[in-house]
Every structure is written in C-alpha cells, then in structure tokens.
Amino acid sequence: MSTDPLPLGWDLAPSPFHPGELAIQRRVGVVDKVDAQGRRSVRRYLTEQHRAFFGLLPYAFVGTVDAHGQPWASMIVGDPGFIAAPDAHRLEVAGRPLFGDPLNETLRDGAGIALLGVQLPTRRRNRAIGVVKRAGPNGFAIAVRQTLGVCPQYIQGRDARFTADPRKPEPRPVHRATTLDAAARAIIEKADTFFVASADPREEDGEAAGPDVGHRGGRPGFVRVDDAQTLTTPDFVGNFMFNTLGNFLADDRAGLLFPDFETGDRLYIAARAEVIWDGPELAAFVGAQRLVRYHATEVIRVERALPLAFSAPDWSPLLARTGTWAEADAAIAAERDRNVWRPFRITRIEVESDSVRSFYLEPADGGGRAGYRAGQFLPVRVEPPGWAAPVTRTYTLSDSPGGTYRISVKREGRGGVSDWLHDHATPGTLIEAMAPRGSFTFETPPNRAVVLVSAGVGITPMLAMLNDLLVNDGRTRHHAPIWFVHGARNAAGHAFAAHLRRKAELHANLRVHTAYSAPSEGDAPDSVGRIDVALLKRVLPFDDYDFYLCGPPGFMQGLYDGLRDLNVPDARIRFESFGPASVARRPDAAAASDEEAVRVDLAKSGKVLRWRPRDGSLLDTVERAGVAVLSSCRSGVCGTCATRLLKGAVEYPEPPAHEIAEGEALICVGRPRPGAHLDDSADREGVTLDL
Template identity: 50%
Template sequence: MNAPIPFAAGWPGPSTPFHASELEAQARAGYTEVADAAGRRGIRDYMPDQHRQFYAQLPFMIVGGLDADGQPWPTWRVGEPGFVASPDNRTLRIAGGELPGDPLAGTWREGALFGGLGIELPTRRRNRVNGVVTSVDSEVVTIRVSQAFGNCAQYIQSRTPERTPRAGTDALSRQRRATRLSDEDRALLERADTFFIATANVSDDAGVARGVDVSHRGGLPGFVRVDDDVTLTTPDFAGNKFLNTIGNLLADPRAGLVFADFEHGDLLYVATEAEVVWDGPELTMFEGAQRLVRFHVREVRRSEGVLPFRWTSAQFARELAPASETWFRLRVAAIEQETAHIRSFLLEREDRGALPEFEPGQFLPVRLAVPGHAAPVVRSYTLSGRDGRRRYRISVKRHGAASSWLHDTVVSGDSIEAMAPRGTFTFDASSPRPAVFLSAGIGITPMIAMLEQALGGVGASSGHRPVYFFHGARTESERPFGDFLRRAVARHPKLSVHLLNSERGEMAHGRIDVERLKQVLPFDDYDFYLCGPASFMRDLYEGLRALNVADERIRFEAFGPSTVTRTRTKGVAPPVVETAVAAGATVTFRRSDRTVNWSAEQGSVLELAEANGIAAPSSCRAGTCGTCAARVLEGSVVYTAEPVAEPGPGCALLCIAKPVVSVEGGQRSLVIDL
C-alpha cells in the first residue's frame, strides 16, 4: 500500500482555488468574500480519507470529460463497490464501468481533464473531485487529483437502487441521436427531479482551477422547463456560493447534461450551449431561483435500458418538500393505544397530497388549538415511523396540557397543523459500524424509526450490520412497541433486543447501564444512540466515555432538560453538534417584539422563529448559503454543524444555531435582531 502523502488543511498557499470567470460570477452574485473564505477552508488539493472511503463504497460515479471537439459530457460509470479506489490521497482509479453509448468512450488518455462527482442517493451524500488523467491501462483510468471538496445534501432526492440486468445485449444499436428533443424526451425532462451537468474551462489562464467540473442539480418535477424542442430553462438555487458551473459557462458556454430514467434505466444525454439569466421578472416563475440557466440544445443522445439499476420512488429533499416552511393541515387517520399513557396518532395530509419526507429521528412541529390558551400551542413530537408512504406516526405520552388534550379530545377525522419535520438527531445509514440503540421510557420513539431504517428500510446502507436494541421501562405493560420488537428480532438474525424493567418482580429486572452493556457487547467500535431522561443520558454517556468510546461515536437526544456535557476525544477538534442545555432558556426576537421559551427539542433558532410565526429569511438550512444570518444582540449560540458561510461580525447562522445556556442554574437569554 502506498504511503500517505503529506498535506495541509484547506487550500494551500496564498493563491485562490477559483479561476477568473468563477471570481467574476461570485462578484456579480455578491459572494466574493464568503466564497473566498469558504473555498480556502473547504477546497483541498488532495482527498480527505473520508472521501476516499466514500468513493470506494459507491456502485456508480458521475464523471465528466471532453470529447474530441471539446464538448463537455457527464456520464455514469457503474461497477461493484470498490471499482473506484484511491491508493493515496492524490490518486483516484476507476476500473471499468463504462456503459454502452457512453459519449466519452475512447476519449480517456494521458493528459485528459477529469471531473468527478461521487453521490450516494439513499443517504444524500456527495463529494466532488477534479484532476488530470495520468494513465489508461486497459479499462483502468488513473487520475491525479487537483481539487477535492464536499457538498451538502441540499436538493438531492433520496432513492434506493436495486441491481437489475441491463435490457438487451446491444444498447448501442438502440441509441437514438437527434438535434432536437422528441416527445418521449420532453416527457422525461418534464418529470425529472435530478440531472447532472458537466462544464469546463480549459484556458491556460485558469491556472490551478483549469479543468472539467461535474455538478448535481435537483428540484421538484417541473424544475426543468421545456420551452420547446431545442430549449430548456432551469433555476440555479442557492448553494455553496462557489458558482463553479456558472463560472465555467462564462468562460465557455458549452455544457453537457445527463438525465436518468430511474424507472426504465434509460440515459438521456444533451449537448447544449448555455446562457445565464442573472435577473428579471422571469426568475419569479421558479420559486427560490437565484438566477436561471437557459440551455440551447445542439445534440441529443438517448441510450435505452443501459443503467443496471431500478430505483424506489423519490423522497424529496426537505428544502424542496411541499409546505416545508409553512403550516399545513394534517388529518388524524387513526389512533392506536400503545400503553395506558402513550398513544400513536397516524396523520395524513388533509388535502391528500404528498407528505414532506423525514429522516428517522427527526421531530414534527405541530400547532394545537388547546382550550384555555389564548394562542395556539406549539409542540414538537418525534416521528416514531410511518404507515405506508402517505402517513406519519407520532407517539405521544400524556404529560402536560398539550399531550393531555391530544389524548382526551382528538379523535379520528380531526385536524391539526404541522410544519415539515426537522432535527439533527438522525441515524447514520452510511456507517459500517454496528449500531447500539439505548433508550428509556418515551425515548423509544426516535429509536423505533431509526431501527426500521437500520434493518433495511429506505435509506439504509445494507440492513446487514449488527444492531443492538436496549430499552428500559418501569413495567412490561408500560413499554410501547414491545410486540413490534419481538417480531423484528424473530425476522432479523443480526438484531439483538434487550428489554429491561426497573420494577422488582418483573422477569427482566434491571436498568440499562454500562455494566449491563459490558455483559452483552463484545466492546469494539460501535455507533451509540441515546435517548431518555437526563440521568439516564448522563450516566450512559459518562460511562461510555470512561470506557474510551470516542465522543463522536455517541449521539444523543433528550426529551426535556439535559445535563449531558460532552468531553471531546483527545486529538479531536471540539464538537459543534451539542452543548449543555437547561430548561427555561428564552429567546427574544427584538424587531418582532417577541420573547419565547426554547428547549432542545424545538431545534434551531430559525425553527423556533418559524414555529412562532416570526418571518426569518432562509435558503439552504445547512449553514452553507448565509441567507439566515442575523445579528446576535445578547447571549451566544452554538452551531449544530460546521458552518460554510461566514455570517459576519456579531452575527450567527440561525439555521444551525442553538442558544448556549447554563447547566449550573440561572436563566440565560438570547436576543436576536429579527
């Protein structure tokens, strides 16, 4: 194995990682400073180890290059996981994987420019890499990496592939070529929610940024507007502010597009000449568009049935989901009594439309008209799963006015208001490590949703890694989902379930603690997920850390106040995901003249504002675009993810911010200029 090549963090040296046309695009969009800072921090001239491992687990990769005429094309390369490999952090090798009808077939040679996009649709992960081909040996193409960086998950529709034989034996004989779109092509484009685009700047003046770029584009069906059989228009949404594609188009307007028919396995390639529409009334026709790109079709190639996959239906990205930022009405379709004090409510859209997708572990903000309250009561209940594709399930324990009203008053057919699901406590489906779920009481609700995913539900990486599920209740009769767990363990040999009851006299008497875990687990490298009362969380977290379990391997969510204080692993950067929280924190929105209470389950400051009817600008919801930046007048925040955008002096990105409050007592307040 080759020795690692030394590298520095971020972009090396004083030069910019962008070429002149990218800088021109960034300046016109007003992104110069934030793009420069984010680019120097996030773009590298090598691949981080996590990127190298990520590429090696992919069954396909989107690659881009230039044909003999200099036309950029994006295309799919397909193989068994491992067909893309990285022997060192500046080398990428792709072994075979060329599909029939590939427009780049025969073009790979030493010195050819290469752009790559590794994308995992089930988990919405993606990373970019650009470089130059150093050798072509039989079917193996070796690339020397010049730039590598990660992308956030926004606008990626999640869908899970299943391998299937490619149709026919000679797809080349069925590849149709034309200079305009057929009715069949137009129908595919009009229902498309995903495509990939290749652009290039091959000028010597481009310096270190010279090369081919491949990018993902996603939106709700209809975001690709077919103006006529030789013209397409698409929105350019807020992204990482690098404007790589737009910058390349300013240097060379040629672009290649590829669309997949996820149902039948066709690939539709379109060679175009593009123009950027920076402003004007036409932008209002595409919600959320920062600018438009109009593509003039030069050539169309359609290869039938060449993709060896069929895919599940799309789960639309949260930022594209219907009603993601507004309240919408849900009808109570059914109610199930889980225990004497816990009920599950099955909810469907009152208008019969599609529900916004959610990640297992997230919560659902709801707004309830509780008698005796002057204003609607806003609460967040964790989604314990779904019933089919058109129903949410929340499982609510009777505790307080809102939950008691749900238990005592709401019946099937009634309506409540909700917003799109949210929250950062989610299951890492891409991890190869065994998962250990630890919960007590009503803390079981996110664990049930995560367990369904870990056992092979939509978004799971394989469904074959070992899973350990621990749950503590006072008595057996007070445990929800007991029957589900028993059926699951009977069906899945990799699942180990341990149900404990704290009340004496019960058959499985005891509490979940580290000593119990040591009796069951052959301690190795696990991902731990914790949810339950404060003392349960604190004792388990501190016990696991005492056994040298890395802090980053322990994820937790508390229902109510939590006194868990993270201790970072030696040599690991301080975590940005959680901080100690306490009950009674207040957030004041100064311009709106509103002061509201905040607790951990209410999510980010942006989500708190939205839940209370306070208008707050936002776009990416991932700390990337900077749209939600607001001045912090008093107090401080902690980020739940590493920010890409720079919010500016005295400001914070509200979409990934939570208030910092004391665990020693004493209320703290956060004041936002909003």
C-alpha cells in the same frame, strides 16, 4: 513517495477559484466568506474519508470535454470497489464506459476529468478533479489535483441493484438529434435529478481550471421544456462556490445527463447556458435564486442502458421549500388577479403561544398562490354569520415563501376578526384573500450585519425574513452576523421560541436575545425588561448595522428616536408598525436637503404640510401633523381612508385593491403627484385634501 504530512486545506497562494467563480461570488456578495471556506474545504489530495467513500460506490458521475471543447456529463458503473484510491493523489477506475456514452470518445490520456461520487441512499457526495492517465479498454486512472466534499442538498434517496453485468456493456438503441423529441421531453419533465458538466478551458486559470460535474435535484416538474431546443431550470441555494455558473462565464457550453431511474434510459444534452438573474418567472418559482436556460445543440438518448434498477425515491426534506414550473405558472396567473378576492381554505392551525395561533391557507378555487417577499402581508376578508358586512384585515405572512401561506394572528380580545379566527375557525373553514403586498421587505446586502428587533406579534415579519435568509438546516443567504432581538411578556406569550432556538443552533451567524417584561417563575430570558436602545447598546457588539423594527407604535418610535440619537442613518432603519400610528422620521440633513418637497394643503384644518418621498403615504404625513383620519387596513384594500381630493392628483406605487371613486383618494397608500415649482420656494405644487 513523500511521507510529509498533508496540508489541512488549500495550500497555494492563488485562490482555489478561477475568475468566473469569483465574479459570481462577488455579484452575490459572498467572495470573502467563500474564499475562507474554500481554503478550508478544497484540497489538492484525497482525504482518508474520500478514499474510503469512492471505494463503496457502484456508480459515479463524470465530467469531460470532447475534442471540440464541448463538456459532457456521463455515468460510470461497476461493482463496489471498481473505483479505488491507492494513495491520496490517485484514483483507479476498473471498467469501461457505458454503451453510447460520450465518455467513450472523450476519455483519453492527458484530458481533464471531474468525478462526482454520489451515494444516493445516504445523500453523501464528494468530488475529485484531475487528469486522465492510462486510459485503456479495461479502465483508467485519475491523477487528482483538487477535491471537495460537496453539500448533500436536494438529493433523492434511492437504492440500486444490478440487473446486468456492468463489466460487459451491451449494445442498445441510440437516438441522435439536434432537438428534443417526445421521448426526451418525457424524461426531462418527470425528472427529479440531473447532472451538469461544465468547464473553464483557460490554462491561465491554473489549478482552478478544467472540467466540473455537478448534481441538480428538485421535485418532478422542476425542469421545463420550453421548446424543441430549450429547457429552463431553477438554481437553488447551494454552497455559494458557483463552480458551474462560474464556468459558464468562462465558456457557456454545458453537458446535461438525465438518467431515467424507471426505464434505464440515459439522455445526454449538449447545450449553451444562459443565466437569468431576475424577472417574473424567477420571482414566481419558490426557492429559485436564479434560473438557467439551456439551448440544446445535440441530443443523445440511449434506451434501457443502465445495468441497474433503482427503488422509488425517498424525497429530500429540502424539497418542501422548492417549487415546480406548474406552480410557478399558477403563481404568475394568480398575480394577474392580485386585486381579486379569492376563497382560501384553512388547512392547519397551530398554537404558537397563549395568544397567537398560526393559520395555514391554501387556494380553494383550484388556482395558484401569488408569490411574495418575506415581510409582506396578506389582505384577508371574513364574513362570519350574523355580522352586518364583510370585514377586511391584513396579516403579515409569518413564514418565508414556500408551499403555503401562513398567517400568525394574535387574539386581541375585542370581538373582532382575530377573536373570530381563534374561536371559530377550524381546518376546512373558508376565508377570502387577495395577493400579498407591502413594502417592508429585507433589503440589506449580504455582507452587512443586521439587527431584527420585534415585540409581541411584531415577530411575524421578522420570522419570515429570518426563515428566508437562513435555509436548509445550516445554509445562509446572508453571510454577515444576524441579531434577532425579541420582546415578550413571558415564555407563555413568546411565539416561535423553540423555532428560534433551533435556528440559532444550526446557523453560526445568528444570535438571538430575548427580553421578557414580566417573566413567570421558571422563565429564563436573556434579559428582563422592555427592549430599548440601552439594551441594544449592551447586547450588540460594535459593528455597522442595518435595523429592522416591528411592534406597537410607542415601541417603534422609541427605538427609532434612540437609534437616530446614536447617529444611525435614517436610511438604515426600516420598520413596520401595527396600529393607526406611523413612526415620525427624522431624515438625515443631507438627504432631506436633496429631496424636493411637495405641498399638501388640508382644507378643513387649515394646515399646510410638506411631503417628501421618504415620508411614506399621505396618511402617514397627515397623522404626523396631528390630524385624525379614519383608517383600517393601511394597504389600499378596505377603502376606509377614502378622502375627498379638492385639488391636484394622487399617485399609487401599485394599484390599490379597493376601487377609487371619482374625486377621492385612498391616502393610506397614495402619494401626492408633484406639480410645478411654487413661485416663492423650491417646493412643488401638490394636493389639497378635505381634511
């Protein structure tokens, strides 16, 4: 045997990933990052840690392929030590497949095999892929050709104890079918764990080809039985290697194993896999990046077939930001009532700074929560005792989509809604809310650097975006650098400071810079003063950035103008401003010339304006022309901006929540409908407003 030192990572020129895996990585925008990651972490041998790990296990999971090319996921069981690694290239398994397990038919010399070791109590897992050697009645060997330490996400901790001799599998009732019966449905619908086998059968894919087996975990109810032959499950954030989904591009056949940890039943399903990349169900399922629909072709259920008894689950902390199908269905139903005021109960209040408090909201009517995208806002209505009428406000949702709504409200000190929330709201207080909405959302590709710049309570949409991008205590959905630049008066007024520090510690691609305009003694900001373009030039390394801005109007306009003066394209600057003013944009010359303008006449002031799609709402356009208009919510909720429409028609990107009276327009969300071309210009006819 060679005594040459083993390579630190993947030592072959071809990628450790096959074309199917690379295609999914490319689609998600992570192919370059994952190539580097794979060459570090995928090896062609067992590390010392792997060898010790497999020797500790009383069970493991196996992926194999039968004579017809159908993958199957299986489970092997034995006293700790039944899996041994005599050297870095070989695993020895002492024991027979469980009774009724498809592994009894697929285990043959020369066959490909994947072995997934999962230590449920510690949530550790490692994978080895190789070729079966010396398969016999008392065990088999694996010639290892690829190994990987797999991320321990969504694993429920469980202790196990033997209830029978694993070396003597006993006959059990076996049920075979082509559809899911009531017993199979019951196992699936309560499952918090299953295993999926897949395979790339193409020999030309070399070392990256062959079978695989992976773990999937979630809250009970995360797998839905659609009908007698179909089930659908979310695909949560993982390691971005996409071994399973990549295999489905090469061969869409899958093998599923659902162990029933309570009864000892094992449910095996052969299926065809379909990956779903968008749609309302995906949008409604919290934490899902994709959906996978499995169409069953064969079902095997073996009763009471595990020689192990398992403890109740210790739930993975990562499940807090994942959903269930019941919650997704409720969210879809809530979306249908998106413009209905519904009661919400404040369940928790947290102090974030000397002027900002967070309020956590849950539906009080038994319904669900409509989904949202990070950066959107929540329309809120309150009617405190003694107030003349209900008052509507909009507050940005300050956390990524998860198990609740969170708004973070700054005390304004003018006796309005924000002050009432700070002074009188307690856990149990009821307010009203509509479904979230808004266009300020994250749109940057994952391979482009981004800068999130905020001031004061403008941190709220930026924090929601950041939490949506950087997940699971170290995983990132955005693989390029992220700069988070925030301005506050001092440390006492800096909301979410500890959270940002924690994020920066966990995520290598995040850099945080804090500027305090009036620091107190003992404060330690990264810089003193207000955020401006000069600061950004000093702080940011040379790169091609997208910018997201949120804060007071003057802050927004100054940064926008400064970035445009540096030739940052208008389309690469997105913003959300608080208050009545909007940012005056300066479109790129080429973009401006490509867009037709629509004429907007203001009857009272005599002004003639030109509106283009990038100008935003009619209210934005009118305010930039210096015409004052009463407005409040800027989201089509309150109706304050309703304006007489003297000519033309107004369109709305989404139906406003407030009723639109005949002959009026809600200009805070409305846009002019283009008419015919004007005789004397390339512009189109538009609208006449009574302003």
